[in-house]
Every structure is written in C-alpha cells, then in structure tokens.
Amino acid sequence: xxxxxxxxxxxxxxxxxxxxxxxxxxxxxxxxxxTELLKGIAADQMAPYYKIITSTSSALTPDAALLASMxxxxxxxxxxxxxxxxxxxxxxxxxxxxxxxxxxANYLTRIGDKDRAIEAQNRALDKTPGIGSRIDTVLTLARxxxxxGDNALIASSLSKAxxxxxxxxxxxxxxxxxxxxxxxxxxxxxxxxxGELLCDALSTFTATELLPYNDFVALTVVAxxxxxxxxxxxxxxxxxxxxxxxxxxxxxxxxxxxxxYDCHYDxxxxxxxxxxxxxxxxxxxxxxxxxxYVREMRILAYTQLLESYRSxxxxxxxxxxxxxxxxxxxxxxxxxxxxxxxxxxxxxxGIVETTRPSMKHAQYQSVIRQGDVLLNEVQRLSKVxx
Numbered sequence: 001x002x003x004x005x006x007x008x009x010x011x012x013x014x015x016x017x018x019x020x021x022x023x024x025x026x027x028x029x030x031x032x033x034x035t036e037l038l039k040g041i042a043a044d045q046m047a048p049y050y051k052i053i054t055s056t057s058s059a060l061t062p063d064a065a066l067l068a069s070m071x072x073x074x075x076x077x078x079x080x081x082x083x084x085x086x087x088x089x090x091x092x093x094x095x096x097x098x099x100x101x102x103x104x105a106n107y108l109t110r111i112g113d114k115d116r117a118i119e120a121q122n123r124a125l126d127k128t129p130g131i132g133s134r135i136d137t138v139l140t141l142a143r144x145x146x147x148x149g150d151n152a153l154i155a156s157s158l159s160k161a162x163x164x165x166x167x168x169x170x171x172x173x174x175x176x177x178x179x180x181x182x183x184x185x186x187x188x189x190x191x192x193x194x195g196e197l198l199c200d201a202l203s204t205f206t207a208t209e210l211l212p213y214n215d216f217v218a219l220t221v222v223a224x225x226x227x228x229x230x231x232x233x234x235x236x237x238x239x240x241x242x243x244x245x246x247x248x249x250x251x252x253x254x255x256x257x258x259x260x261y262d263c264h265y266d267x268x269x270x271x272x273x274x275x276x277x278x279x280x281x282x283x284x285x286x287x288x289x290x291x292x293y294v295r296e297m298r299i300l301a302y303t304q305l306l307e308s309y310r311s312x313x314x315x316x317x318x319x320x321x322x323x324x325x326x327x328x329x330x331x332x333x334x335x336x337x338x339x340x341x342x343x344x345x346x347x348x349x350g351i352v353e354t355t356r357p358s359m360k361h362a363q364y365q366s367v368i369r370q371g372d373v374l375l376n377e378v379q380r381l382s383k384v385x386x
Contacts (some may be wrong), residue, residue: 006136006176008209010147013327014040014049021059026282042066043071044086049112063255074111081107098127102137109330114148131168135161135370139173143210144182154184172206179207179216186219189289195223202242217246218279220261221253222286228297230304234261250280265301273298299340302332306343311353314345 017040020026020033038060041050047070054062071133085100105120118141126282138161145153161177169177185194192360198220205216224237237243238257247254255271267282280290305320306312317332318325335341342355346383 006209007106007110007140009044009106009140010049010112010144011040011044011110012143012147012210015147015149015159016284018053018057018059019287020282022057023281023287027188029282034117042070044110044112045070045077046112046257047071047074047111048114048116052112070111077107078104094129098124098129098133100152101127102133105137108139109144112147114144117144118214130339131164132170132173133171135177136165138164139176139180142184146183147212151184151187157183164359171204175212176207179205179210182223183210183219183285186223186285187288189292191223191293192227195220195227199224199236205242214246214249217243218250218253219285221250221257222275222293225257226293226300230261231259250279260297260301260304263305265305265320268301269298269321269323298331299335302335302341306341306352306354309350311356314350314352317352 014037017033017037021027021037026033046065050060050067050070052059054067055225081100081104085104088096090099098305101120101124105117105124108117108120113349121141121144125134125141128134128137138157142154142157142161145151145157158177158181161180162279165174165177178197178383182194182197182201185191185197194270198216202217202220220245221237224233228236238261252271252274255267256275259265259268259271276290276294280286280293286293301321305317314325314329314332318328321328329345332341332343332345336343336345344353344355345351346353
C-alpha cells in the first residue's frame, strides 16, 4: 500500500449508527440507523463486531446465517493473508514482510476485531521502516480507539503520532493529526484547544478517513462559537469560505453564529434549542456534552448583552431573549449565585445591574497569592540551607 493511501478503517460511521440505536430519544432515527449499520457490517464482513453488538446490546437482532457467512469469509481471507505473510517471511525482504503485516493488520481492523487488530497493528508498526507509514499505522490505532470509544488507546496513539511527526512528518500528516487531536479533545470537553486545532486545519482538511468534511466543519463551528470572542468569531468562522460553503447544508449553524454575532438573542435561543435536538444530542461525540454546551452558550449570550449596559430591566431581558420573565429571573439567579455572571438582581424594582470586577482588585489578589507562594518557597529553602 502506498504511503499516501489512507484506508477509512474501521468505518466510524457504523459506530455513530450504533450510538443512535442505543438512544431512546432518537427513536425516529432508528430504522435508518439499523439499516445502515447492517449494510456496513455486511459490506466489510465484520463478524467480530457483529458478535459484540448482538451479545452486548439489543440494537440488532442476532442472525445466525449472516454471522456464519461472515465468519467463513473472515477465515478464508485471513488464511490467504497468513500464507502471504509466511511466504514473504521465508523468501522475500523486509519491505514485503512489512506490507504483508500491514495488510493483515488492516483486514483485522476492517472487520472490527479490536484486540487482534491492535496486536497486529503494533506488530506491523515494529516492522515498518518509513516514518510516513509508521505515522499512518499509529493513526489507524487512534481510529480503532475512536471506533470503540477507548480513550486510553486514543491518547497513547496520538502521543506516539506527535512524537513521530516531530522527527519528520510531512505537512499532510501534521494537519491530519490536528484533526484527530481536536476530535479527541472535544470528547474530553476541552472545547477551546479543540476549536483552535480544528480551525487551524479548516483550509487543509484531508482526514476524510476519520469523519466527513461537513461533520468536520460542523464540529469546528460548534467548538469555536463557544470559545472565540466576537471579533475572532467573525474573522475565523463567519467569514471563512470553508464554513460559508457548508452552511447551506447546515443552516442551523449559520443561524446560531450569525444571530449571536448580530445580537439577535431571541433568534439565537431558538437556534440553540434546535441545535441541541438536531446536532448535539444525535452526535456520538457531542451528546455527552450537550447540556454543558447549551448552558455555556446561554451564559455567553447573557454576558455579551449585560456587558453593554450598567443595568437592564428583567422585562427587557426577557423580551430580548424571547422567554418569560420567570425564566430569565430563575436562570440569571442561578448563574449569578454560581459566579458565572457578574451582576445582581434588584427584585423590588425588577432590575439587573452589572457588577464588573475591578481590574486593580484582581491584580492585587494575584500579587497576594503569588507572594504567599514565594514566601513558602523561601521558607522551605531556608530550612534546607540552615
């Protein structure tokens, strides 16, 4: 296999379909997900993966005939690959042995045999001479981790890929690593760093083996809408041609970022609610963070509006966001109590007053904390010396 050819294995779309089938709230998507999952499993002869699904969940009904046919196909193909590896080991050179090992490892990866695939990929990695091919093998291990939701495998593989790239990776693999790392950070709820990496790869995206281009752009917009200021949001996301190209296919994302930037908060709230139901909750990557994301985006919108005024009536706030006075009062009270909004509510007069923190006070507190640390270190040093 040529170094530049990146096989889309394992098929990560199948993991998304399985996630959909395990979510009762996505019942309206179950029929299509079940059809696509079965089609993908049959196409790649994924007997080991099929056995895992049917034994650990009710997503698919076991089909003994289908399983038997796939197992027979797996056994026949693995026999051929083992014979090829044996021939290469006996009569050919290191390059041919490496190719045979990688072919066998990639087949085990394709059929979803996790443990054997990891073992085979690591064995192939040890025998692969070229730095580019080694990076591709490590990224394949990362995709196995993404497929099975194994964060430890993803983290170790990405760390190894980063080390290899520092010793001689080309620009394409560097950019692909940014996408892999950004996706991993999203699963860990590290939206800021994930957004930076995904944004950097926006104009050079080639990691189609990991996720489709439209999905990549959607994740980039979602991450950066939360973490970028208004100026950078306009410059890096709203005005980005790559984003503008995809927004007609994902209009709700356009509504979200444009209404946030233009301060149309009632439309922004509607777009955010729609986004939660149509993109966040159905996403295997974003679903665990949907509640957190919606809350943080609402705080961002409240903060953006309150920063422009010294005080506002609760009634005007409710009209601006298109919600009831009771909702605004309850939500602001909760965010203020937890220190997320710098404001106070005058219940008697129905007014929200901003309480911007003093910069001098913040600097003073910082100096005090740093001084305490320095004094503690001096005391420890004096005990050592004297």
